[in-house]
Amino acid sequence: MNKSISNIFSGEAVFLDKANVDTDQIIPKQFLKSIKRTGFGPNLFDAWRYLDKGDLNSDNSKRKLNPDFILNHDLYKSCNILITRENFGCGSSREHAVWALTDYGFTTIIAPSFADIFKNNSYKNGLLLIEIDKEKIDEIFKQITEKKTINIEVDVHNQFIYLEEKQFPFELDDFKKKFLLDGIDEVGFTLQHQNKIEDFEKNYKKTVPWLFK
Amino acid sequence: MNNPNPKTLYDKLWDTHFVGSRSDNGDLLYIDLHMVHEVTSPQAFEGLKIKGIGPRRVDSIVATVDHNVPTTDRSEGLRGIKDTISRDQIQALQINCHDFGIDLIDLNDLNQGIVHVVGPEQGFTQPGMTIVCGDSHTSTHGAFGCLAMGIGTSEVEHVLATQCLVMNKQKNMRISINGPLKKNVFAKDLTMFLIGKIGTAGGTGHVIEYDGSTIESLSMEGRMTVCNMAIEAGARAGMIAPDQKTFDYLKSKPHSPKGNEYEIALEYWKTFHSDENSNFDTVHNFFAEEIEPQVTWGTSPEMVIGVKDRIPSKEDYTSQTERNNFEAALEYMGLSAGDSLENYSLDQIFIGSCTNSRIEDLREAAEILDGNVISKKIKRAMIVPGSGLVKKQAEEEGLHETFISSGFEWREPGCSMCLGMNPDQLGEKERCASTSNRNFEGRQGHLGRTHLVSPAMAAAAALAGNFIDISS
Numbered sequence: 001m002n003k004s005i006s007n008i009f010s011g012e013a014v015f016l017d018k019a020n021v022d023t024d025q026i027i028p029k030q031f032l033k034s035i036k037r038t039g040f041g042p043n044l045f046d047a048w049r050y051l052d053k054g055d056l057n058s059d060n061s062k063r064k065l066n067p068d069f070i071l072n073h074d075l076y077k078s079c080n081i082l083i084t085r086e087n088f089g090c091g092s093s094r095e096h097a098v099w100a101l102t103d104y105g106f107t108t109i110i111a112p113s114f115a116d117i118f119k120n121n122s123y124k125n126g127l128l129l130i131e132i133d134k135e136k137i138d139e140i141f142k143q144i145t146e147k148k149t150i151n152i153e154v155d156v157h158n159q160f161i162y163l164e165e166k167q168f169p170f171e172l173d174d175f176k177k178k179f180l181l182d183g184i185d186e187v188g189f190t191l192q193h194q195n196k197i198e199d200f201e202k203n204y205k206k207t208v209p210w211l212f213k
Numbered sequence: 214m215n216n217p218n219p220k221t222l223y224d225k226l227w228d229t230h231f232v233g234s235r236s237d238n239g240d241l242l243y244i245d246l247h248m249v250h251e252v253t254s255p256q257a258f259e260g261l262k263i264k265g266i267g268p269r270r271v272d273s274i275v276a277t278v279d280h281n282v283p284t285t286d287r288s289e290g291l292r293g294i295k296d297t298i299s300r301d302q303i304q305a306l307q308i309n310c311h312d313f314g315i316d317l318i319d320l321n322d323l324n325q326g327i328v329h330v331v332g333p334e335q336g337f338t339q340p341g342m343t344i345v346c347g348d349s350h351t352s353t354h355g356a357f358g359c360l361a362m363g364i365g366t367s368e369v370e371h372v373l374a375t376q377c378l379v380m381n382k383q384k385n386m387r388i389s390i391n392g393p394l395k396k397n398v399f400a401k402d403l404t405m406f407l408i409g410k411i412g413t414a415g416g417t418g419h420v421i422e423y424d425g426s427t428i429e430s431l432s433m434e435g436r437m438t439v440c441n442m443a444i445e446a447g448a449r450a451g452m453i454a455p456d457q458k459t460f461d462y463l464k465s466k467p468h469s470p471k472g473n474e475y476e477i478a479l480e481y482w483k484t485f486h487s488d489e490n491s492n493f494d495t496v497h498n499f500f501a502e503e504i505e506p507q508v509t510w511g512t513s514p515e516m517v518i519g520v521k522d523r524i525p526s527k528e529d530y531t532s533q534t535e536r537n538n539f540e541a542a543l544e545y546m547g548l549s550a551g552d553s554l555e556n557y558s559l560d561q562i563f564i565g566s567c568t569n570s571r572i573e574d575l576r577e578a579a580e581i582l583d584g585n586v587i588s589k590k591i592k593r594a595m596i597v598p599g600s601g602l603v604k605k606q607a608e609e610e611g612l613h614e615t616f617i618s619s620g621f622e623w624r625e626p627g628c629s630m631c632l633g634m635n636p637d638q639l640g641e642k643e644r645c646a647s648t649s650n651r652n653f654e655g656r657q658g659h660l661g662r663t664h665l666v667s668p669a670m671a672a673a674a675a676l677a678g679n680f681i682d683i684s685s
Contacts, residue, residue, distance in 0.1 A: 018541070019534050020413055020513050024653040029634045033281065033298040035255035035305050037366075053659040056298055085534050087414040090447065091651060092632075093349040094253065095365035116417055116449045117349060120380070121365035173381065175239035186367070187264065190375045193241065196233040197269075197377060200243055207229075210470040210478055211245055211342070213272040 004183025005107060005126050010153040011080035013110075013163075014070055015144045021084060022091035023118065027100040030055045040096055041103030045071065081152050083110045083140055089118025098125045108154055110161070112137050123176040124186060128154065130161060130170045139166075156181060219488035221385045222454050223420045226360040226485070230343045232377055241377040245342040248328045249276040249315070249369070251306040252634070253347030257370035258309040267313055269376040275337055276310050277318040278303050279327045281634050284597050284624035290321055299635065326600020326626040329353040329567035333437065334602055336466025340455040340482035345372055350567045350650065352443040355452035356436035357459055358485040360420070362449045384494040386419035386448065387487075390427040392501040397683040399577065400435030401569055401648065401667035403427065404442040405507040409517040411497060416448030419495060422487060423453050427501040433462045434573040441568045442650050445514040454486035506683050508554050509652045509665040511542035516652070518554070520670070520682050526550040545654055546662050547642060554664070554680045560643040562587070562594035562621075562675040563657070564668050566631035569648035570599030572606050574668040579612045581672035581683070587620035588678030595622040595637070597629040621675070633657050646674040 031043045033056055042060040047053075049071060051064040065072045071079075082101070088111045089097060098121045101109070109127065112134040122129050140163065144150050153162040156177065161168050172180075179186065205212050220228070232241040254276075261267060268274060281299040291307075294300040303320065310317035318324050318331060325331070329350055332338040340358035345351060349363035364378065372378055388407060408415075421443050428436065436453050443451025460479060463469040470478040505519030518524065524543070527550060530536045543550060548557065564570070564578050575598065587594050596616050598604040604626055607613055613623045630637040631649035639645050639661025648671050652663040666674065673683045 017534070017537065019538050022513075022651075022653045024632075024651065024656050028655055028659075029632050032252050032634065033296075033302050035259075035302055037256050047655045047659065087417070087447070090413055091349065091444075091653060093347060093363040093365055095256075095367060098365070113414060113417060115414070115447065116383075117363055117365060117444075120368065124365070124367040173238075175235070175237040175379070175381075178237045186379070187260070187266075187371055187374045189237075190235065190241065190371065190377060190379065193233065193235055194375075196241065197243075197375060200232040201376070204229075204243065208245075208341075208478075208481065210474045211273075211339075212270075 005128055005156065005180050007157045007181060008153065008155050009107065010151055011107065012078065013081040013083050013144065013150050013152050014076040014079040015141055016070055016082060016084040017141065019085035020087045020090055023089055023094050023097040024091055026089070026097035027094065032094060032096050037099050038103060040100035041105070044100040044104040045069070075149055080105050081108045081110065082106050083137065085137065086112040086134065088114050090115040093117045095121045095125070098122050098127050102127050110137070123179050126180060126183060128156065128180055130154070132168050132170055136168055216488050216490070219491040221487040221491040221493060222358060222422050222452055222485055223360065223385050224491065226341065226343065227382055229341065230360070235379070239379040240381055242343060242380060244345050244372050244376055244378055245273060246332070246337055246344045247274045247372050248332055248344070248346035248351070249274060249306070250280055250328050250346070250348065251278050251302045252280045253366050254309065254369055255302065255305045256366050257347070257373060258313070260370040261373060264374070266374055268315065268373040271314050273376065274315045274373070275318070275332070276306060276315050277325055277328050277331055278306060278320055280628045280632065282320060282627040283635050284627050284629045284637060287321060287625055296636070323601040323605065326603065327567045327570060327628055329441065330570060330599030330603065333357065333433070334466065334600060336463055336469030339463060339469060339478070340459060341485045345378060349444045350441050352449065352451045353437050353441040353567055355440040355443065355450055356433060358452060358455035358482070360450055360452065363444060383449070384419045385492065386416060386421045386495040387493040388421055388423050388497045388499070389425040390423065390499045390501055391425040392427060393430070394427060394501045394504065395684055397669055398504050398506055399667045399669060400431050400438040402504055402507040403501070404439045405509065405514065405517050405665060406504045407499065408442060408446045408514045409507070410499065411446055413445060413513055413515045414447040416443060416446040419448050420450040420452065421446065421448045423451060428453055429456065432573055433458055434571040437571070438568055442514070445650060455482055506667065506670050508670065508680055510546065510548060510554060512545055512652055512654050513542070514650070514652060514665065516542055517665070520554065520680055524548055524550060524552050524554065556679070557644060558590045558679055559646050559674055560592050561639060561645040562591060562671050563597070563630040563645055563647040563649065564595070564671050565597030565599070565629050566649035567599065567628070568650045569668050570597060570603065572603050574648065575603070575607050575612050578668040578672040579615045581669050582615050582619040582676065585619055585676050587675040590678035591620070591675055593622065594620060594675045595624055595630070597624040598626050600626050630657050646671045646680065
């Protein structure tokens with residue numbers, strides 16, 4: 001089920017200069033009524049991106065765009081790397097936020113920190129999150145402000161990003177890396193360890209029989 | 214004799230549920246209770262159907278409808294829901310529960326309600342358990358000494374199929390609060406105060422254990438309010454060690470163990486507490502005397518002040534990012550720097566949500582309202598009980614008469630205006646005193662302005678038409 005990502009890829013970056021971007025902003029509640037995993041891209045950052053209030057029945061192509069929102073600038077319309085401030089993805093556990101980001105076309109998000117549930121949802125959907133220090137984000141922000149556009153190369157295997165002549169290392173859990181690169185079906189993978197689950201369950205049932213009906 | 218291997222409450226919950234590590238080093242944690250609602254489950258059930266598998270343990274799953282349900286007349290059931298997209302989502306849960314044999318507490322069931330109110334009041338939530346739900350406020354259940362976490366939809370599917378959650382162990386944080394709370398300062402004020410102190414990312418990567426005499430003095434309802442907002446402090450789970458109050462609360466609940474089994478369970482539950490000298494990675498200490506009635510002024514739960522305090526000014530922030538965030542929040546909320554929150558009129562009042570919709574919250578509001586009528590400035594004030602049982606209890610106590618005669622609407626249970634997925638929403642630029650948990654932009658309605666408060670403050674603000682100091 002999972003999408004896999006390439007070992008090395010590059011892309012244009014856009015800078016969203018906001019801290020604590022919550023999942024209500026990434027995908028507002030009215031779009032959570034969908035029972036699908038796809039089609040959320042046009043409503044990514046909906047309240048910031050459009051000047052009117054949209055819902056699932058809106059024809060997004062006819063809605064008025066907010067000219068002040070960074071993703072609507074001509075320069076950044078086809079970016080696939082999002083750089084932002086600390087605690088991105090806080091709030092609600094809605095995986096729809098990740099589906100909206102990937103459906104829009106983002107492959108990677110770079111920020112000083114991410115919220116815990118958002119982190120888990122991301123790697124399960126092939127969205128790479130890269131945490132780098134606040135000071136380095138400031139540096140990138142400065143560069144992007146001067147040059148307007150920057151290209152970033154991401155080396156997932158060696159855990160480095162390269163921009164211009166600079167390089168920054170990043171951390172990535174082994175198990176997240178494996179899932180991102182291999183695009184494994186996680187349920188199937190866990191079920192390969194079914195013996196462990198059965199053994200645990202057999203013993204555990206003796207400890208807490210009232211929890212088994 | 215000294216314990217050679219002291220463990221925290223979280224360590225014990227982890228160790229008793231640790232199944233093993235996968236070959237990729239992802240740890241498998243066994244899940245005891247999986248609560249399901251209509252919004253984050255359809256894609257997970259679809260995934261199971263595509264794979265041709267069913268849930269591993271149907272007896273560990275409880276489903277209810279809450280996020281999307283109307284809180285007005287429901288006599289026509291599903292047919293009465295006008296929003297067809299909402300109706301489809303509720304119907305999808307009904308079909309999935311039917312297909313997989315899962316117990317569903319449906320729309321017109323007396324026990325229906327917000328999933329985090331239903332779990333504890335039915336006795337599904339018990340000490341020593343691991344609990345998940347596709348909703349970030351699952352942290353609420355930690356009030357019973359559980360490891361309770363919100364999960365995404367892929368994880369919902371994974372837990373349904375394998376009974377396990379994949380994760381690596383997080384860090385231990387302890388927040389101790391001691392001393393008595395001041396008059397008209399409640400669990401809600403306490404939890405908002407803590408978020409103001411440690412910030413919305415303060416608990417990231419941790420689980421938080423709350424302890425101290427203030428926490429011990431809280432009722433189970435109050436403890437649930439505290440743990441509910443652990444996620445607003447960045448922690449996926451908040452928890453409080455169970456004590457006699459917890460055990461007494463559980464004794465009469467429909468799904469808690471009974472008779473001899475209760476006695477056996479009780480001995481087991483009593484082992485779930487942090488040992489003396491156990492190690493916490495991060496520790497915070499606060500005194501309850503410091504806490505005033507809290508009101509959020511901005512668009513993040515950490516943007517919170519005591520009701521008597523002034524709204525911050527740009528100079529209060531050092532970095533440019535913080536200043537930008539401050540200015541954006543102030544503009545969105547339509548406030549002036551350095552002003553008093555008492556100077557702004559309110560349009561709507563919302564008392565409800567998984568944070569504050571339990572019987573104790575309703576009593577707290579009723580005590581303030583008692584015999585008074587809400588301000589003419591208020592366009593709409595509503596009380597949405599957390600469950601059918603809370604509603605019934607409130608009506609038996611006559612609280613609904615107090616609410617209705619003071620000008621509040623008395624609604625059917627559900628999440629309602631906490632997130633405005635149903636018709637209960639704020640209009641553009643409408644200002645609301647809300648007992649919910651998130652003051653994010655647009656959360657309660659497009660361009661709506663949310664101030665988070667306790668039920669007592671919401672009631673007092675409804676009477677005055679603006680926030681007032683209720684501590685004196």
